[in-house]
Amino acid sequence: GENVEQHPSTLSVQEGDSAVIKCTYSDSASNYFPWYKQELGKGPQLIIDIRSNVGEKKDQRIAVTLNKTAKHFSLHITETQPEDSAVYFCAASIPGGYQKVTFGTGTKLQVIP
């Protein structure tokens, strides 16, 4: 089955710096890659997603890149702010059936003011 590895597990950055979280996946059939942000005491919330026919997607300070050949994708957050502090999860989804989603183990991002 699909295996998603996520690094690093923790990340501390100074406010205003950039943060990068990387994920790799194993199943070449995966074609949808969402990223979720989970704040303390809350459920994961979608922040950005990318499909396999696109190499990069940007939404204001957040961008995601996908390299299908290498089977890895990354989340980039620029000009980090204290409210970006949270746990971030990457995920990979295969088509068909119940749209199975495999999650990474999460990255705890701390933005230091």
Next chain:
Amino acid sequence: NAGVTQTPKFRVLKTGQSMTLLCAQDMNHEYMYWYRQDPGMGLRLIHYSVGEGTTAKGEVPDGYNVSRLKKQNFLLGLESAAPSQTSVYFCASSYGRGLNQPQHFGDGTRLSIL
């Protein structure tokens, strides 16, 4: 528009007790899911449903049962709670047709089994 609502938010049980976790969504989604979240292990799928009246096992189904009698509700049951079931449980839903769609999550139920 409440999205996905889970009840209760917290619960403490004794070993051997039973309980039902409730999940309701108001987005008319076809697919619903139950996950458990444990430290360092991400989210693991317990059971899922692709429509009213249908359910199926996920990665870690042992010790749990589910029912989906109405499209908007998905219930997770623990018949005889064990300490290993101490976890945070999340319900999610998605549109479920055509291209893969993002899942929408509730805020979780924090369950402790003593």
